[in-house]
Amino acid sequence: AQSVTQPDIHITVSEGASLELRCNYSYGATPYLFWYVQSPGQGLQLLLKYFSGDTLVQGIKGFEAEFKRSQSSFNLRKPSVHWSDAAEYFCAVGAASTDKLIFGTGTRLQVFP
Amino acid sequence: NAGVTQTPKFQVLKTGQSMTLQCAQDMNHEYMSWYRQDPGMGLRLIHYSVGAGITDQGEVPNGYNVSRSTTEDFPLRLLSAAPSQTSVYFCASSTRVDGYTFGSGTRLTVV
Numbered sequence: 001a002q003s004v005t006q007p008d009i010h011i012t013v014s015e016g017a018s019l020e021l022r023c024n025y026s027y028g029a030t031p032y033l034f035w036y037v038q039s040p041g042q043g044l045q046l047l048l049k050y051f052s053g054d055t056l057v058q059g060i061k062g063f064e065a066e067f068k069r070s071q072s073s074f075n076l077r078k079p080s081v082h083w084s085d086a087a088e089y090f091c092a093v094g095a096a097s098t099d100k101l102i103f104g105t106g107t108r109l110q111v112f113p
Numbered sequence: 114n115a116g117v118t119q120t121p122k123f124q125v126l127k128t129g130q131s132m133t134l135q136c137a138q139d140m141n142h143e144y145m146s147w148y149r150q151d152p153g154m155g156l157r158l159i160h161y162s163v164g165a166g167i168t169d170q171g172e173v174p175n176g177y178n179v180s181r182s183t184t185e186d187f188p189l190r191l192l193s194a195a196p197s198q199t200s201v202y203f204c205a206s207s208t209r210v211d212g213y214t215f216g217s218g219t220r221l222t223v224v
Contacts (some may be wrong), residue, residue, distance in 0.1 A: 008155075034212050034213075037207075042217070044156075044205075046212045049212045090155060094212075101169065102158065103157075104155055105153060
């Protein structure tokens with residue numbers, strides 16, 4: 001069965017610092033992987049996605065993620081965090097055949113000035 | 114191009130009442146899903162559809178029904194509301210290769 005683990009419930013960083021949010025998945029075949037961001041009271045916005053090919057994918061707002069098959073990971077990174085990046089971040093894995101999307105429990109990012 | 118439209122945005126129900134959450138998309142997407150979001154639990158899949166006339170259960174389907182008579186619409190029905198169904202509900206649609214586009218959500222409170 002598909003599953004997604006985001007081990008960090010809450011992360012706090014200073015503005016300008018680098019960021020890495022962890023995501024581990026369980027899936028029997030090559031997964032479709034996604035990162036979404038949710039600001040308070042809002043819906044979810046797609047940051048980036050991985051389907052195949054280059055394992056380092058670039059997304060919006062300066063984010064990138066690296067797919068590592070050997071570690072079953074898809075960690076999200078940003079070199080320099082801005083105060084506006086404070087939000088909740090969700091990793092998700094999709095099934096190629098049905099497009100059913102399973103989410104992790106999320107990581108809440110807090111940014112200090 | 115409105116994307117994914119959910120109505121209503123807010124709803125309060127009494128225990129035992131029924132209601133339908135509406136979801137419509139204008140992007141001609143094949144795939145549509147309903148999720149509920151609860152604190153500390155992320156988004157959990159309720160039901161999903163891979164095309165008109167085809168639906169299937171997700172992780173937490175009990176107490177909910179869906180139908181997909183057209184490509185555009187995917188309503189979620191609460192048969193007999195319970196306090197445990199207090200949540201924020203999101204509808205989403207996808208073309209598989211683009212990732213899901215989410216609606217703005219419906220905040221439901223069952224008292």
